[in-house]
Amino acid sequence: MLRYVVRRVLYAIPILFGVSLITFVLFYATVSPEQMARSKLSARNPTPEQIQDWLKQHGYDKPLHVQFRKHMAELLLLRFGNSDTTGEPIWQMIRNGVGPSAVVASLSFFALLIVTISLALAVAYYRGTYVDLWGTFLCVILMSITVLVYLIAGQYLFGKVLKYAPLAGYRPGLDAARFAVLPLIVALFSRLGANVRFYRTVMLEEMHQDYVRTARAKGVSERGVLFQHVLKNAATPILTSVVLAIPFLLMGSLLTESFFAIPGLGTMLVDAITNQDFAVVRAMVFLGTILYIIGAILTDISYTLVDPRVRLE
Amino acid sequence: MTEPLLRVEDLRTYFDTPAGTARAVDGVSFSIAPGETLALVGESGCGKSMTALSILQLVPEPAGYIAGGHVYFQGVDLLDYTWEEMRRVRGADIGMIFQEPMTSLNPVFTIGWQLMEAMAVHGKGRGPDTRRRAVELLTRVGLPEPERLLRQYPHELSGGMRQRVMIAMALANNPKLLIADEPTTALDVTVQKQILELIRELQQDFGMAVLLITHDLGIVAEVSDTVAVMYAGQIVEYATTRDLFRAPAHPYTRALFASRPSRDQRGRDLITIEGIVPQATAWPPACRFAPRCPERWPACENVAPVYQKLASPGEDQTGPAERGVRCHLYHPELARTRPEQPATLEVHP
Amino acid sequence: MSNLIPVLVVVLMIWTYCRMRQQPLWAEAFRRVRQRRVAMASVVVIGIYGGIAFLDSIGWQDGRNEPRKTIIDRLFQKPKERTYSAPLATVTTGEPTPHPLLGRHLLGTDGVGEDVLYLTLKGCRTAIVLGGLTSLIATPLALLFGMLAGYFGKRVDDAVQYLYTVLDSIPSILLLISLLMVLGRGLDKMCIALGVTSWVSLCRLTRGETLRHREREYVRAARALGVSPIRILYRHILPNLMPLVIISVTLGFSGLVLAEAVLSYLQLGVEPGVGSWGNMIDGARSELAREPIIWWNLTAASTALFVLVLALNLLGDALRDAIDPRLRSS
Numbered sequence: 001m002l003r004y005v006v007r008r009v010l011y012a013i014p015i016l017f018g019v020s021l022i023t024f025v026l027f028y029a030t031v032s033p034e035q036m037a038r039s040k041l042s043a044r045n046p047t048p049e050q051i052q053d054w055l056k057q058h059g060y061d062k063p064l065h066v067q068f069r070k071h072m073a074e075l076l077l078l079r080f081g082n083s084d085t086t087g088e089p090i091w092q093m094i095r096n097g098v099g100p101s102a103v104v105a106s107l108s109f110f111a112l113l114i115v116t117i118s119l120a121l122a123v124a125y126y127r128g129t130y131v132d133l134w135g136t137f138l139c140v141i142l143m144s145i146t147v148l149v150y151l152i153a154g155q156y157l158f159g160k161v162l163k164y165a166p167l168a169g170y171r172p173g174l175d176a177a178r179f180a181v182l183p184l185i186v187a188l189f190s191r192l193g194a195n196v197r198f199y200r201t202v203m204l205e206e207m208h209q210d211y212v213r214t215a216r217a218k219g220v221s222e223r224g225v226l227f228q229h230v231l232k233n234a235a236t237p238i239l240t241s242v243v244l245a246i247p248f249l250l251m252g253s254l255l256t257e258s259f260f261a262i263p264g265l266g267t268m269l270v271d272a273i274t275n276q277d278f279a280v281v282r283a284m285v286f287l288g289t290i291l292y293i294i295g296a297i298l299t300d301i302s303y304t305l306v307d308p309r310v311r312l313e
Numbered sequence: 314m315t316e317p318l319l320r321v322e323d324l325r326t327y328f329d330t331p332a333g334t335a336r337a338v339d340g341v342s343f344s345i346a347p348g349e350t351l352a353l354v355g356e357s358g359c360g361k362s363m364t365a366l367s368i369l370q371l372v373p374e375p376a377g378y379i380a381g382g383h384v385y386f387q388g389v390d391l392l393d394y395t396w397e398e399m400r401r402v403r404g405a406d407i408g409m410i411f412q413e414p415m416t417s418l419n420p421v422f423t424i425g426w427q428l429m430e431a432m433a434v435h436g437k438g439r440g441p442d443t444r445r446r447a448v449e450l451l452t453r454v455g456l457p458e459p460e461r462l463l464r465q466y467p468h469e470l471s472g473g474m475r476q477r478v479m480i481a482m483a484l485a486n487n488p489k490l491l492i493a494d495e496p497t498t499a500l501d502v503t504v505q506k507q508i509l510e511l512i513r514e515l516q517q518d519f520g521m522a523v524l525l526i527t528h529d530l531g532i533v534a535e536v537s538d539t540v541a542v543m544y545a546g547q548i549v550e551y552a553t554t555r556d557l558f559r560a561p562a563h564p565y566t567r568a569l570f571a572s573r574p575s576r577d578q579r580g581r582d583l584i585t586i587e588g589i590v591p592q593a594t595a596w597p598p599a600c601r602f603a604p605r606c607p608e609r610w611p612a613c614e615n616v617a618p619v620y621q622k623l624a625s626p627g628e629d630q631t632g633p634a635e636r637g638v639r640c641h642l643y644h645p646e647l648a649r650t651r652p653e654q655p656a657t658l659e660v661h662p
Numbered sequence: 663m664s665n666l667i668p669v670l671v672v673v674l675m676i677w678t679y680c681r682m683r684q685q686p687l688w689a690e691a692f693r694r695v696r697q698r699r700v701a702m703a704s705v706v707v708i709g710i711y712g713g714i715a716f717l718d719s720i721g722w723q724d725g726r727n728e729p730r731k732t733i734i735d736r737l738f739q740k741p742k743e744r745t746y747s748a749p750l751a752t753v754t755t756g757e758p759t760p761h762p763l764l765g766r767h768l769l770g771t772d773g774v775g776e777d778v779l780y781l782t783l784k785g786c787r788t789a790i791v792l793g794g795l796t797s798l799i800a801t802p803l804a805l806l807f808g809m810l811a812g813y814f815g816k817r818v819d820d821a822v823q824y825l826y827t828v829l830d831s832i833p834s835i836l837l838l839i840s841l842l843m844v845l846g847r848g849l850d851k852m853c854i855a856l857g858v859t860s861w862v863s864l865c866r867l868t869r870g871e872t873l874r875h876r877e878r879e880y881v882r883a884a885r886a887l888g889v890s891p892i893r894i895l896y897r898h899i900l901p902n903l904m905p906l907v908i909i910s911v912t913l914g915f916s917g918l919v920l921a922e923a924v925l926s927y928l929q930l931g932v933e934p935g936v937g938s939w940g941n942m943i944d945g946a947r948s949e950l951a952r953e954p955i956i957w958w959n960l961t962a963a964s965t966a967l968f969v970l971v972l973a974l975n976l977l978g979d980a981l982r983d984a985i986d987p988r989l990r991s992s
Contacts, residue, residue: 018828026844128375140979144916144972146923148943149964156950208373210416216371217411218431218482219404221397232421254835255927273839273928285840288833307421308466 001304005297012293019289020075024068027278028060080283085275090283093268100170101264104180105253108187109245112195115188117231117238120199125226127204136200142193147186151259154186168261183256195241202237206230235306239299246295316388317344318522319368319490324382326360326367328593335593337363337377339546342620345490350516350523352537352554354530354569358590360546361526362412365492368524369409370399386490405435408483412495414475418467424451424478425463431485450481454511473504477511484515491516492524497532509536530573534558542566545591545601548620551637562623562638564608600641610651612641619644668719671794691905694984701980707973714783715790734783740765743775749958756952770958772945782962784937789970792853792922793915799857801864801911805903808868809895813876822869826862834859838921842930849932852925856918864910868903875899905985912981916974923967939963 055061062070074081080090123135158181159167165181206212207230215229257266265284272280303310326338338360345351353361366372368384370391384391391402403409411417419427428447433439437446444463451459454477467475476496483491493512497505513536516523525537533540533554540557542550542565550563561567568586588605597603603613623636623643641647682688695701714734721732731739741764746756749770753760756773763771769778811822829837841855875881876899884894925931926940934941942963949956 014824015828015831018824019832022828022832023840026840140975141972144968144975146920146940146943146964146967146971148923148927148940148947149960149968152943152947152950152960160951210411210413211419213371214411214417214479214482215419215430217369217403217409218485219400219402219434220430221400221434224430224434229419229422233419235421255924269836269839270928273843273930276843278843281836281840281843285832285836288836289831292831292833308423309420309468 001301005301008297008300012297015293016076016286016289017072019286020072023075023282023285024071027282028064028067028071075282075286078286080286081279083272083277084279085272085277090280093280094265094283094287097263097265097268099172099264100176100262101257101266103176104170104183104257104262104264107177107180108184108253108256111184112188112191113242116192116195117199119192119196120203121226121231123196123200124203124207124230125222127207136197139193139197139200142189143197144193145190147190147255150186150190151255154189155182155260158182158185168259170260170262170264179260179262183253183260183262186256187253198241199234199238202234203230206233209233232306236303239302239306243292243295243299246291246298318347318349318387319524320344320383320385321364321368322383322385324364324367324384325380326363326372326377327380328377330376330594332592333594336546336596337593338367339596340382341543341546341548342382343541343548343551345522345524347489347522348516348520349539350513350525350537352525352527352533352540353543354527354533354540355543356528356586356590358593359543360593361528361543362494364543365409365494365524365526368492369403369407370394371403371409401435404431404483404488405486406488407490407492408486408488409492410476410479410483410494410496412498414472414479414499417479418475420467422466423463424465424467424470428463428478428482428485431482435486437486446485447481450485451478453515454478454481454484455507456481472500473508476500476504476508480508480511480515484519487519488521490522490524492526494526495528496525498528505532512536530569542569545596546593547601547639548637549602549639551635553636556636562636562643563602563640564606564642565602568605568607608642612647612650616641616647665720665722668716672716691981691985695980698980698984700976701984704973704977704980707969708977711786711970711973712790714786718784718787734780734787738777738780738783740767740777740780743767743771745771745775746773746956747771747775749778755954756956769962772942772959773949778959778962781937781942782939782966785939785942785963785966786937786970788849788932788936788938789919789922789967791849792856793918795850795853796856796860796918797911797915799853800861800914801907803857804861804864805868805900805907807861808865809872809899809903811865812869812872813891813895813899819869822865826865829859830862835924838925839928839930842925847930847933849936852922852931856921860914860918864907864914867906867910871903871906872899875902909978909982909985912974912978916971916978919967919971919974939967943967 052061060067073079080094082089083093119135123132126132126135155167158164166179167182170176170179203226207225211233212225212229215225220229254266254270256262257264258270261267268280269284271277272284300310321344322342324338324341325336328335328337341360341364343351343353353364355361363372363377367379368386368391370379372379379392382392386402386406391399394402418424422430425444425447428450429439429443432443432446437443447463448459451462456462456474456477462470462478467478470478480496491512496512497508500508509532512523512525515521523536525532527533537554539551539553541548542557542563544565550557550561550566552562557566561570565586572585586605587607591597591601591604597614599615599617600606600609600613603609606613618639618641620637620639621643623638642651683692695705717737718732718734721730721735723730743754743763744757744761745754747754747763747767747770749768750766751763751770752766753762754771767777767779769782771777772781807822807825811819837859838855841858842851845851845855872895881894881898884898889897922931922938923940923943926938927944931940931944932938943960946956946960946963949959
């Protein structure tokens with residue numbers, strides 16, 4: 001087990017190297033630093049000296065290979081440096097944002113998981129009936145609506161008309177739950193269709209397995225078949241799909257956070273995009289990648305919990 | 314005559330397929346007395362397994378459905394049962410084992426969990442008694458180290474061991490009838506013999522009836538009392554094992570015997586049955602075996618043969634099993650329309 | 663010149679359809695799709711969107727200094743009003759004193775007085791071009807790398823796998839954001855960025871399928887006969903991958919259309935001024951808070967978007983059922 005984890009971590013190194021190479025090519029080689037400086041400097045027509053100063057200040061004046069080495073070291077050692085716009089240390093910004101993001105995202109994450117799996121079980125239980133037919137069709141409809149509509153309509157309906165929750169904003173502590181209601185509802189609806197449909201397919205695939213027939217021949221009820229035999233077997237593909245959501249657990253869903261003005265990592269990233277703050281975006285890309293890789297390793301480990309056939313070698 | 318344990322009457326199981334309705338089981342009737350072993354024999358695709366699944370109402374829905382007939386178990390028609398009533402019969406009064414021991418056990422639960430579940434769903438709980446019974450069952454089916462086995466997962470076991478677990482599971486509630494659907498097909502030859510031996514032994518110990526489904530006449534000879542030969546969704550011949558082996562009546566049965574590799578045939582070409590089993594969506598209109606039958610004459614392609622009783626050959630008529638066959642050769646009038654004498658088929662019983 | 667490209671695309675599509683209909687496998691698949699009413703309705707809907715996009719791509723100048731106007735511009739563009747007006751209203755809303763309108767607007771006007779119906783129609787071209795062009799970038803890329811990796815294995819496979827593992831490790835929204843920040847706004851740039859992020863999944867699928875087909879008898883036979891690898895890949899393996907490609911492009915298309923809206927929200931979409939449903943929805947963000955509420959703008963854009971995506975999803979499902987019964991969901 002430990003050996004497996006160590007090996008997976010070692011495998012991650014070339015991948016992180018590749019990622020930092022891509023970010024370097026993107027952010028250093030494609031955009032000329034001068035262009036960046038020009039757009040950053042507040043003065044209308046910056047003098048060449050001003051540009052030089054800015055470049056020096058942000059370390060964009062050195063030759064490319066020096067910059068590359070510095071970029072690598074920064075990212076691999078997670079020394080993210082300072083924001084291009086505000087000059088604030090990026091780590092400080094992350095520390096500030098991680099709390100709200102974690103609260104809101106983990107609440108919606110677990111709510112989504114529980115609701116979608118239960119709905120998928122219900123639809124699979126009534127497979128072949130009208131419940132299934134219309135349920136699946138409803139899922140396609142929900143899938144076809146853009147998340148922006150869910151955001152706008154959700155805020156209007158649940159916040160403004162029904163007044164279930166504050167329209168936007170965030171307060172730490174117990175109050176946070178109230179502010180998480182709207183993001184939670186929106187996250188739920190926007191992912192519901194795709195998730196339920198996927199889980200249903202996974203479960204129905206399991207329903208056709210031989211062991212289900214054996215269980216029925218033993219006299220196990222349909223409920224027992226679905227909730228014990230099928231659910232535990234379906235856990236593996238469901239886990240895989242859950243990993244994809246892990247980076248966003250901490251990053252927060254970009255749109256949701258910024259729309260509801262929750263001061264999390266998502267909002268920080270959206271602000272960085274609007275301000276053309278390359279340093280912050282770079283750091284977030286790298287952080288997202290690391291989270292994704294950690295998530296993948298955790299998933300593999302959790303496979304051993306649900307599937308005894310999986311051995312981590 | 315006493316009421317048999319299981320009496321299947323005119324059972325019909327159909328499937329809706331894109332190509333039309335497939336009549337997988339089309340008017341099958343047979344009965345099994347308590348303690349008797351009936352073998353259902355036929356090529357793959359003839360409806361044997363579907364007959365077995367229909368008895369327990371485990372036909373894959375919604376494509377497949379039981380279109381008609383009766384399944385009397387201890388005098389009560391199981392087809393009148395509700396889903397819940399049927400559930401209580403499955404695994405308790407009727408146990409079933411399947412062909413594929415590799416996939417028939419749930420891979421993510423331990424053997425112990427699955428074995429105890431078989432008892433728990435019939436109201437025996439999961440207490441220490443159940444556990445003791447599980448160990449006892451595993452020992453009974455000849456598995457070593459039952460205590461350790463309870464904690465193991467299916468993938469850690471060989472095919473033969475898994476089939477033994479399946480048998481233990483089917484026997485957990487002392488069923489009166491065991492349905493064994495090709496229980497040895499997927500196993501090695503040596504293991505096959507052991508499993509058959511086990512089933513026969515257990516049958517005597519538990520006093521249960523067995524419905525054995527197989528395509529292997531060798532197995533039939535070894536374990537069964539009576540044989541029903543199935544072809545294209547119908548039973549074409551029904552006889553005691555002894556009678557059948559002595560003198561197979563239906564041309565299909567004879568062809569089955571002829572196509573068996575046997576000792577005296579060594580060195581000669583294996584005889585095969587011409588053609589393949591027709592599609593279940595389009596059975597031949599009259600006799601379903603006619604297109605492949607070496608004995609056919611025009612009547613076979615025009616008139617559907619009916620199932621008729623046949624006098625049992627030989628002097629010792631054992632048991633209540635009657636003899637029957639579905640073929641014009643034995644029809645008093647139609648047989649006379651036959652133009653020439655049969656080109657006799659070599660038979661090696 | 664710019665009118666030639668859309669015409670060429672349509673001609674090419676009809677030619678491909680006719681070629682494919684001659685093959686029995688595809689003829690059968692088309693027949694099965696045609697039997698489904700839902701699938702046919704989806705085809706009609708997508709056809710209408712495609713038709714609007716086509717009409718919006720053909721344009722000409724009236725004079726030397728006149729702007730180039732497309733057929734849609736000529737048919738639907740209306741003189742600008744002062745500000746918002748409700749559908750079919752005669753006066754503006756959102757002003758202290760309502761002003762009379764210059765004309766009637768079926769779907770009302772937006773904040774700067776543009777006709778909402780016209781804007782919605784203009785969004786079609788962006789959506790169709792975005793989905794189509796991105797698929798045209800991503801699909802050949804995915805097929806090429808996937809087939810090479812699957813067929814040749816070893817070093818090539820390692821390299822391709824490394825490439826897509828790296829790209830896949832970056833959460834795709836972050837990669838998209840980075841690419842678009844660097845490339846800047848614009849339809850063509852969005853297509854490139856989405857192309858880069860969306861080829862990975864198809865590439866992975868292609869690689870797996872190629873691996874499977876490589877071991878099949880017919881490929882082995884071709885190899886034994888000395889057929890060159892390029893020919894094997896092109897003549898033998900590629901046709902077998904086509905069902906997979908068609909399904910994933912159809913379903914991917916809907917994802918791309920949805921992505922456009924999200925990117926517009928992040929100010930990374932098409933330039934303002936180019937019609938786009940994402941920009942319209944983004945612009946309508948705070949309009950529900952107004953009194954009286956301005957709903958027509960948001961509704962028009964999101965309905966247009968919804969209907970196209972729904973049709974694409976339904977068609978994708980129907981194609982999957984028709985072409986590949988193995989993947990049938992029930």
